[in-house]
Every structure is written in structure tokens, then in C-alpha cells.
Amino acid sequence: MKKLFWILWLIVLLTGTAFAQPGKGQVELSKVPVPAGHHLSEYTFDLPVDPTSWNNQQPGLHAAFGSTDALYLRCEVPAVNQESLMWEESGWMGDRLNAQVLVWSPDTLEQIRFNVSDLISDDGSVISRDNIKLNMVRYVLSNFHYGATNFSCDTPADSVWLMPDRFETLKRFDLPGKTVRPVWVAFDIPRNVKPGKYHGTIEINSLKNKVTLKVSVTVRKQVLPDPHEWKFRLDLWQNPWIIAWYYNIEPWSAEHKALLKKHLRLYADAGGKYITTYAVHSPWADNSYQIEETMIDWIKRTDGSWKFDYSIFDQYVELAMETGIDEAITIYSPIPWGYRFRYLDEKTGNYVYEEWSPVSEQFKTVWNLFLDDLKMHLTEKGWFKKTYLGINENSLDVTLAAIKVIKEHSKEWKITYAGDWHPELSPLLDDYSPVITSEPSPDELKERSARGFTTTFYVCCNPPRPNTFVFSHPVEARFISWYALAYGYNGFLRWAYDAWPADPVRDARHIFWPAGDCFLVYPGANSSIRFEKLREGIADYEKVIILRELASKSNDENVIRLMHDLDVLLDTFAFERDYSKRNFNADDMKEALQKSKTILDNLSIFLEH
Numbered sequence: 001m002k003k004l005f006w007i008l009w010l011i012v013l014l015t016g017t018a019f020a021q022p023g024k025g026q027v028e029l030s031k032v033p034v035p036a037g038h039h040l041s042e043y044t045f046d047l048p049v050d051p052t053s054w055n056n057q058q059p060g061l062h063a064a065f066g067s068t069d070a071l072y073l074r075c076e077v078p079a080v081n082q083e084s085l086m087w088e089e090s091g092w093m094g095d096r097l098n099a100q101v102l103v104w105s106p107d108t109l110e111q112i113r114f115n116v117s118d119l120i121s122d123d124g125s126v127i128s129r130d131n132i133k134l135n136m137v138r139y140v141l142s143n144f145h146y147g148a149t150n151f152s153c154d155t156p157a158d159s160v161w162l163m164p165d166r167f168e169t170l171k172r173f174d175l176p177g178k179t180v181r182p183v184w185v186a187f188d189i190p191r192n193v194k195p196g197k198y199h200g201t202i203e204i205n206s207l208k209n210k211v212t213l214k215v216s217v218t219v220r221k222q223v224l225p226d227p228h229e230w231k232f233r234l235d236l237w238q239n240p241w242i243i244a245w246y247y248n249i250e251p252w253s254a255e256h257k258a259l260l261k262k263h264l265r266l267y268a269d270a271g272g273k274y275i276t277t278y279a280v281h282s283p284w285a286d287n288s289y290q291i292e293e294t295m296i297d298w299i300k301r302t303d304g305s306w307k308f309d310y311s312i313f314d315q316y317v318e319l320a321m322e323t324g325i326d327e328a329i330t331i332y333s334p335i336p337w338g339y340r341f342r343y344l345d346e347k348t349g350n351y352v353y354e355e356w357s358p359v360s361e362q363f364k365t366v367w368n369l370f371l372d373d374l375k376m377h378l379t380e381k382g383w384f385k386k387t388y389l390g391i392n393e394n395s396l397d398v399t400l401a402a403i404k405v406i407k408e409h410s411k412e413w414k415i416t417y418a419g420d421w422h423p424e425l426s427p428l429l430d431d432y433s434p435v436i437t438s439e440p441s442p443d444e445l446k447e448r449s450a451r452g453f454t455t456t457f458y459v460c461c462n463p464p465r466p467n468t469f470v471f472s473h474p475v476e477a478r479f480i481s482w483y484a485l486a487y488g489y490n491g492f493l494r495w496a497y498d499a500w501p502a503d504p505v506r507d508a509r510h511i512f513w514p515a516g517d518c519f520l521v522y523p524g525a526n527s528s529i530r531f532e533k534l535r536e537g538i539a540d541y542e543k544v545i546i547l548r549e550l551a552s553k554s555n556d557e558n559v560i561r562l563m564h565d566l567d568v569l570l571d572t573f574a575f576e577r578d579y580s581k582r583n584f585n586a587d588d589m590k591e592a593l594q595k596s597k598t599i600l601d602n603l604s605i606f607l608e609h
Contacts (some may be wrong), residue, residue: 053077054178057106061209066102066182068533069475069590071146074139074162074179078102088216090601094191094224095539097217098532100137101202104180109206113172114183119198119217127198127217131190135167137182137529141507142471142515147586153461153513163470165516166505167527175206184532187217195221220601221608222546224539228324230271231545232481232538233456233491235330235433236520238267238276239499240316245290246500246523252312257319262525267497268324270535271542275320275329276497277313279374281342283333283392287512288499292332298343298370300352306343306366308373317383328431329383330390330416331374334358334367334402341366358401371409388416388431396422403428418458418493427451433458433493436466436483442574445488457484458493461513465584468494468530470508470516473586477530478593479573481537485544486573492534497521543600550607558606566599 054077064084072078080102091097103112114134119127142163144151164182175181185202202213243259244251264272281294295313300306317329339355356363378384389406391399399417406413407428416431420438426448433456434440440448440455448455459467459480466476466483480492499518501510508515520531544566551563569592 049076054106057104059105059107061103061105061109061112061204061206061211063101063103063204063211063213065213066100068098068100068184068529068536069473069478069593071164071471071474071529072100072102072180072182073146074164076180078104078180085211086214086216088218089187090218090220090604091187091189092220092222092224092543092604093189093193093195094226095189096535097187097189098536099185099187099215101183101185101204101213102180103175103183103204105175106178108177109175109209111172112175112181112204112206114170115203115205116185117200117203119187119200119215121194121196121198123194123196125194125196125198127187127190127193127200127219129200131188133186133188134170135184135186135527136170136173137164137184138166138168138505139164140166140470140505140515141509142469143509144469144471144514146471147473148471149464151464151514160509161471163508163515165470165508165528165530166522167529167532169526184529186532187215189217189219191223193219195219220604222543222604224542224546227269227271230538230542231490232271232484232541233273233327233454234267234271234538235274235328235456235491235493236267236272236276236497237493237495237499238264238497239288239290239292241293242288242290242498242500243523246504251293252315257315259525260316260319261323263498263521264320264323264325266521266525266527266531270531271538272325273327273491275317275325277316277329277331278333279313279331279370280333280336282340283336285337288518289501290499294342296374298341300343300345300347302347306369306373308370308377310377314381317381327386329387331387332390333392334389334406335391335394335398339363358398358405363402364405367405368409371406371413375410375413384412388414391415391417391419393419396424399425400428418495426453429453431456435460437463439487442488449488454490455488456491456493457487457489458495460495461517463584465586466589467514468516468520468534469514470528470530471514472516472530473589474529474533475586475589475593476584477533478537478540479584479589480534481541482570482593482596483573485541486570494520540596540600543604547600547603547607551603554607556606559603562599562603562606566596566603569596569599 057077064080065087066072066078066080087099089097116129116132118129139162142161145161167184196219198217200215202215204211240260241251243263244256247259249255277295278292279296282291295316297309335358339357340353341356342351342353345352375384378387391402403415406415414430417425417429418433421434421440426432431454436457436459445455466479468477484492496518497520501507504519504522510518521527551559572592
């Protein structure tokens with residue numbers, strides 16, 4: 001059954017026009033076998049709104065720059081003009097500039113190759129082509145169309161759409177007729193390069209045609225620090241077992257750890273701050289394709305005493321720290337789903353599952369024993385001061401009961417919580433991440449900051465916008481950090497970094513949630529449009545912090561005016577306190593972020609001296 005489905009799926013991808021019904025703007029497959037777990041009644045793939053648009057395209061290779069704030073559907077003629085043959089951008093030393101090249105043709109082309117030149121300034125300074133990375137953007141299956149907002153977490157989806165998202169390195173590729181292939185181009189500006197204007201080309205060849213695109217990069221005198229030094233607190237929850245599961249290798253083997261290290265470097269390169277660890281087996285609702293297992297084995301000895309094995313916990317923390325993720329360790333969770341705890345009974349050799357509510361005596365007894373042992377272990381490793389006990393989305397009374405047990409054990413414990421905003425919790429939490437639809441007031445945020453607490457926010461399967469689904473407008477991912485900046489947050493949290501569904505390289509859908517909700521990166525440590533735009537926004541956040549510090553020491557009237565303009569613009573990002581009254585329009589986000597980009601660039605110029 002699965003094999004037949006993928007054969008039909010491949011036919012549609014290769015032809016681009018199979019099973020079309022005029023006027024519907026999408027492809028429908030009737031009586032197609034549904035893969036196990038999806039429960040979908042029909043499959044649809046994108047086709048042009050106007051199929052005749054391809055008739056107006058000249059034969060052969062077409063290429064131009066598109067916007068990184070937009071998605072380009074596979075069978076839609078891209079809306080670009082002749083000015084798109086030139087790409088100009090400015091950035092700081094240490095910056096990453098992103099561009100998107102579109103390749104399309106009304107007829108099939110073979111062996112398309114990219115040749116990128118060095119970037120050379122007028123005085124002969126060089127940015128080597130080694131700093132320019134190309135990734136082909138692969139299309140994956142989504143359960144909602146581009147920019148969809150009329151859904152919620154539990155909205156069933158009985159359609160399938162192709163969305164560009166997954167990165168894959170390329171040497172050459174073939175292009176089926178009447179299709180588009182996006183290629184993501186990342187320009188990493190070295191920190192030791194000489195400021196100035198640099199020029200280069202991107203040459204695109206097929207067997208019969210060639211298109212040359214021009215590139216101009218202006219390097220400012222400002223320096224963007226290494227991601228490890230960024231202030232933005234990025235917390236993307238990890239599931240290291242997903243790597244072993246996907247590649248069918250032994251968890252915690254040398255091969256697994258080598259893959260994990262590569263996988264974590266991608267997170268570290270975006271400024272990742274939190275190491276996600278697990279003190280209990282499957283802390284959530286067993287609703288992932290590969291559940292999160294415990295990193296700390298709980299063992300009840302034959303004499304009734306307890307011991308705790310930290311071997312996997314230590315391996316993962318050390319591995320993450322080696323990649324540069326070393327600011328915070330979060331241990332989940334004192335309140336697992338349904339209060340379900342698992343331990344190994346040494347007497348029988350069996351795993352035992354019991355429910356220990358935070359208000360129960362059993363919870364207090366066992367968790368005090370565990371916290372004694374855990375605190376001693378963390379102190380010996382030198383990790384205690386950077387460790388948080390993580391509590392996630394529970395009712396207020398249960399959360400308060402767990403916090404009481406923890407704080408009565410030791411006031412030195414730090415606690416983080418992700419869920420709705422509750423003023424009662426705020427003074428008890430060292431780190432708080434409310435969902436964007438249930439937020440503190442700006443004054444409450446300032447109060448937390450004055451106490452030395454950190455506060456991030458999160459989005460999940462809702463709200464529809466802003467978000468980081470595969471069908472979201474890419475600008476939304478960049479906007480997230482600007483929203484944090486405007487509202488006063490220290491950063492952003494997302495479940496999850498890598499909770500992949502069954503076949504993530506082809507199918508981003510999950511049986512419960514919108515496509516891409518559970519992951520931002522792909523197998524092979526391959527990035528995505530969403531992840532790169534999120535990183536882009538985080539870099540903006542860092543630049544604002546740096547420029548504010550420099551501006552505070554300047555009496556330049558231009559600087560004062562631009563900082564005022566920036567503050568006014570940020571005020572427009574904060575929106576209504578009532579989320580239901582907000583209008584997160586993608587075009588408005590693009591316009592506002594374009595203004596912010598101009599302000600930052602002008603500030604960079606005036607603050608160069």
C-alpha cells in the first residue's frame with residue numbers, strides 16, 4: 001500500500017500536471033491509498049492558478065533573484081522582473097546574508113549547475129567563494145496551503161500541498177518542464193574582512209543555456225559577534241533519540257554521537273542556549289513518532305532504596321557543550337504527562353509505571369531523594385548553577401504543588417515553565433516562557449527583568465500567525481525576534497527542534513498538528529527556509545542591542561533621530577494586548593521589517609566612527 005502511494009506521488013511530482021482538474025488550482029488524486037496514520041481522504045498538489053502562464057515563457061533556462069521573505073510554488077511561474085538579475089545587500093563583519101535564486105523553465109532542462117565567483121572590492125580585497133554556500137530548496141508535503149490561517153491545532157486536513165522548505169546541498173540538478181527550483185544562497189562575511197563594497201557573480205548553466213546574475217555586498221565596519229556570544233535566548237527542544245531512530249542505529253553509539261554533534265552544531269550556529277534533557281521516561285503524551293526517553297535511569301534496589309544512573313545525561317550534556325551550547329540545561333520534568341513515572345525494579349528486572357501527583361506523599365518522598373542525588377551530581381560536574389528544572393503546561397494548582405516541593409528542598413533550584421501566563425507563578429520562576437496568546441503585561445515583564453529573571457515566549461500549533469510551519473510566510477520566522485525585541489522578551493522557545501514525523505525529508509505532516517510544527521531542521525543536519533529566517537531575525541536582535549549601546553554614547557543628531565524612528569517602529573510591533581484583536585498580516589510584517597532593515601543599516605553607517 002505504501003509503495004503504491006509513493007509511486008503515484010512520484011508521478012505527480014515528475015509530471016506536474018497529472019490528474020489536473022481545470023479551474024481548481026490544485027491536483028486531486030482520488031482513490032489513492034492513504035499512508036498508515038494519516039487518515040486523509042484526498043491528496044492535492046499545487047498547480048498554477050493560470051496554467052497558460054507557462055505558454056508565455058520563452059524556451060530554455062530562466063533564473064533570477066527572488067525574495068527570501070516569500071515561498072515560490074513548484075508549478076507557478078515566479079513573479080520576478082529584469083531587475084531581479086542583480087542582488088545588492090549590506091551586512092556586518094561576521095554577518096550572514098541570505099538570497100534566494102529561482103530557476104525555472106517551460107521545458108525540461110538537464111544538469112543545471114551553479115558557479116559562484118569570489119567577491120572582490122574595488123581595492124582588490126577578496127571574500128572567498130568558500131564563504132558562499134548554496135542549498136537546493138526541496139519541496140515537502142504540507143497539510144495546508146501557503147499562508148493558511150483558517151485552522152487550529154485539531155483542524156483535520158484532507159488536502160496535500162507542496163511547499164519549498166528543506167535544504168539539500170547540490171552539485172547539479174535536472175529541472176522538469178513547467179517547474180521552479182529555488183536555491184538558497186548564504187553569504188557568510190568573515191569577521192576579519194576589510195569593510196567596503198564587493199562584487200561578484202552567480203553563473204547558472206544548463207546543457208544548452210547560461211544565465212549570469214550579479215551580486216554586490218557592502219560590508220559595514222560593525223562586527224556581529226559569534227553566535228555563542230549572542231544575548232538572545234533561543235530554546236529549541238531536542239529529542240536526540242530521533243536521530244538514532246531515523247538512521248536505525250544504536251542510541252548513544254559512536255555513530256549516533258557523531259551524527260548528534262553535527263545536528264547540534266546547526267542549533268549552536270543559530271545561538272542555541274538551552275540543552276534539553278530528560279529525567280523521566282516520555283514526559284509528554286507519547287504523541288511523537290519517537291518518544292523522548294529518559295536520560296536518567298531511576299532504579300529501585302531490592303532493599304527499597306533508590307539509585308540514579310546519569311550516564312546518558314552526562315554524555316548528552318557534554319556533547320552539546322562541545323558544540324557550544326553551554327548556557328543552560330533544562331531537565332524535564334517534575335510533572336510528566338498524567339503524573340506517570342517509570343523506574344526499574346531491581347528485584348524483578350521489570351520496568352514499573354506509577355502515578356505520583358505533585359500533591360501526593362509518594363511524589364514528595366521520591367523527588368526529595370532524587371533532588372538530593374541530582375544536586376550532588378550537578379554540583380560535582382559544575383553544572384548546577386546553569387540547570388533549570390522544567391515544568392510544562394499544567395494547571396496552576398499542580399504546578400504550584402511541584403514548585404513547593406522543589407523550593408522546600410532547596411531555594412537554590414532554578415525553575416523554568418512553558419505555558420499560559422499566571423501572575424502567581426512569576427515570582428517563583430527563574431525562567432518563564434508564556435505562549436504568545438497568553439502574555440504578561442510590559443510592566444510585568446519589566447518587573448521580572450528587575451528581579452534578574454529571564455522571560456521568553458513561544459508559539460506552537462497555534463496561533464496560525466506568526467509561526468514557523470512549512471506553509472508559513474518566511475517573514476514570520478524573522479518577525480519572531482523583532483516581536484521579542486519590541487515586547488521586551490529575552491528570547492524564544494519552540495517545541496521542537498527535531499521531533500520528526502515518519503518521513504520528514506518528503507512529508508512534513510504530522511497526524512496531529514500542522515506541517516512543520518514539530519521540527520525546524522531536517523535529517524543530515526540540513527537547515528530549512530524557516531530556520532534560516534529565524535536565525536536572520538535573531539541576528540537583527542543582536543544588532544539592535546549593539547547599536548543601542550553605541551547610540552547611548554553618541555550625540556550625533558542623525559543617530560538620535562534614527563533611534564527614535566526605531567523605537568516608534570518597535571511600538572507598532574507590540575500590537576494589542578488582546579491577541580484576538582491583533583492583525584499579524586504578512587505584508588505588514590514585510591513592510592515593517594524592510595523599514596527596520598533600512599534604519600539598522602543607516603545606524604550602522606552613522607555609528608561607524
